[in-house]
Amino acid sequence: MxxxxxxxxxxxxxxxxxxxxxxxxxxxxxxxxxxxxxxxxxxxxxxxxxxxLANYAEVFARNDFLLYAWNSVVVSFSATGIALLLGMPAGYGIAKMRATRAAALILIARITPGLSYLIPLFLMFQWLGLTGTLVPIVLTHLVITLPIVVWVMISFFEGLPAELEEAALVDGATIWQAFRYVAMPLARPGITVACILSFIFSWNNFIFAVVLAGRETRTLPVAVNNMLTFEQVAWGPLSAAALLVTAPVLLLTLLAQKQIVAGLTAGGVKGA
Amino acid sequence: MIRSRNYARRYWWFVVPAALAIIAVIVFPWVFTVYVSAFEWRIGSTPEWVGFANYVKLFGDERFLWAMVRTLYFTALSVVFPLVLGLAAALVFHQKFPLRGVARTIFILPMMATPVAVALVWTMMFHPQLGVLNWLLSQMGIPPSMWVYHPDSVIPTLVMVETWHWTPLVMLLLLGGLSALPIDPYEAAKIDGATPWQAFRHITLPLLAPYIVVALIIRTIDALKAFDIIYVITQGGPGSASETINIFLYLQAFAFYNIGYASAVVVVFFALILLLAALLMWTRERVRV
Structure with a gap:
């Protein structure tokens, strides 16, 4: 009892x-x-x-919702893709050299508030004439995605047994080949984790796009916030839009919760 | 020895591309911000060298000093609540029970959700007349609250949203810690007839302390950085009752285009974050001993 x-x-x-x-x-x-x-x-x-479903129909009918959704897709995929290209070798190199100081620099990037990058970058993009395109948004999202990828990949590459790569090197492979054909396939679970986390935190990011985006280049979080600020507030369409914005990441969380938990507990990483 | 150092150095090439990107988007902004903070510079006008004048002005600016106080108040509350609740949640999820995986997934959803999207839903729930939260209060016989519409309740209310959002991360960090704890002390305690509370107080808590400190550090930094939720729900209002340093900084830089002054804010804010982080790291070293 x-x-x-x-x-x-x-x-x-x-x-x-x-x-x-x-x-x-x-x-x-x-x-x-x-x-x-x-x-x-x-x-x-x-x-x-x-x-x-009238609220959903209304969201799609106005606000260029599809354009903003496309912007978000382009930004998150590009920022994640570039971060993987640059971050995987970097994570490998840092793990091999046991360069803890390089890792500490990445930690500092993690603790800096996103806003503090924006003044110089805003000026730089204006000077380069890139405002009004998605380029500034993708590049600033690297501030979030690159540290996540490097951080996750360091811990995964450090966990790999060194014997296989050493065997490849003895057989005459270059270090690049050892990385590309031995270490990378073994670290595939780590790549998945890095990919998912970096995509989610780029998708969710608000602060960079709210400053840098113009009318045509808003990402979804900025667009949905504008619905609240500039239009007569109707709760139904607003909730429908909010749900559509966050649905992809919620679905991803449900599908990949194991990888997400592994990645987050490994480094305690989170977007800027 | 020399051979192995050269050997390690060959891996530098793996790091170079990422290092260049980090210099462009992370290091360059730091350096440039410090430089700009020495100018009186509004976008559209010519920059004028003023040395430390921006900093002097900043520490005499009441609006900034209040923003600092509010930030510390918000941060203190947004660290304590998620830590306590996250520890409780971690202890629960450490047990085995049916549907644990499902429950844990639901529990971490808030952390992964898009902050702007959930902030909008909270805004609707806080509506003083039509919001669902005041209806819930009335059902429990509690008088309605003004939530984010009154200067006294706005920061505690924002803390509630922040707690909802980030308790899952604390839970995950501490759950990782709990699963790494040794089993022997618990068995010994059981034989000695310790109550579950005594086991928690004298075994779990001390062993978990390093993980708690890590969660404390991460939470402090994230609470200091909080922007999305505050910006979307209140934009610093009512009046300036929820204007934290981040909001103040945003307004100076991108509403008033006062970029010299805003850069000085960045430098001071960053120094504050580093100071707190260093303080917490120091605590961590002491806890380890």
Whole structure:
């Protein structure tokens, strides 16, 4: 009997822990599926009856939502891709040389607030005439993605057994070949982790695009924030847009939670 | 010995491309910011060398000093709550129970969600008349709150959102720590008849201390850096009741285009972060002993 009571209490504590997350996301979903009358009703209407997709239709119909979604896709994929190209060899080199000071520099990048990079970069992009394109946004997102990739890859390459690469070197392979054909395939789980984390934190980033983006180059977080600031606020479409923005990363989290947990606990990395 | 050093040096080429990128987007901005902070410079006008004048002005600027106080207040609360809740959550998720994987995934969702998107939903929930939160309070017989619409409640409310958002990261860090703890002390304690509380207090807590300090460091830095949530929900308001250093900096740089002055803010802010981080690192060394 006492054991049963303990189990019930434990179950309740689990529910209490996940309740805030569940409630916020469900409320977001609920708002996005109701008409404006139900959304502003008091007491609130919880279950949409009947649910409507009109808010989603409205989001796609206006605001150039698809353009901004495309911008976000281009920025996140480019910033992740470039970070992988540069960061994988760097992680390997640092792991091989046991260059802890280089790793410390990356940690400092991690603790610097994103805003503090923006004044010089803003001036530089203006001077180079790059404003109005996606280039500045992709480049500034490297501030987030590159440290994540390097950091995750260092810990994965350090965990690899050195014998296989050494065997390859003895057989006459260059160090580049040993990296490309021996170490990299072995570190594939690490590459997946680096890829997912860097994509998510680039996708979620707001601060760089809010300063650097023009009308045509907004990413989704900036676009959705503008809906709140500059238009008559309608809760239904706003929630629908917010849900669409965050849905890709939530799905990715559900699918790849194991890799994400591994990556985050390895370095405690997070976007700038 | 020399051979092995040359051998290691060959790997420099692997690091060069990333190092160049880091110099361009990370190191160059640092150096340039320090340089710009010595100028009186509004975008559109000619920069004028003023030496340390921006810094002198900054420490006499009441608006900046209040922003500093608010930042420290926000940070202190946004460290304590996620740490306590994250520790409790880690202890729960360390147990084995059915559907643990699913529950843990749901628990970490807030951390991965796009900050702007969840901030917008919170904004709607905080609405004083129509928001769902005041309805929930009324059901529990608690008088309605003004949430982010009153100077006294705005920072605690933002702390609540920050806690919701980042407790999962603390939980993950401490869960990693818990799974690395040895089992022997617990078995010995059980034989000696220790209660679960005593085991927690005298075994888990001391052994977990290094991990708690790491979580403390990460949380302090992230709370100091908090921008998205505050900018989206309040933009520093009402009045300037939630204007932290980050918001102040944003306004100076990209609303007033006062970039010389804003650069001085960056330098002082960065010094503050480094100072706190160093202080915490020092604590970490002491905890290890």
């Amino acid at each position: 006492k054991k049963l009571a303990g189990r019930v209490a434990f179950g309740l504590s689990v529910l209490v822990l996940i309740a805030p997350a569940v409630m916020v996301f469900l409320w977001m979903l609920s708002l996005s599926l109701k008409n404006e009358l139900d959304n502003t009703a008091f007491p609130p209407v919880f279950i949409p009856a009947p649910p409507t």
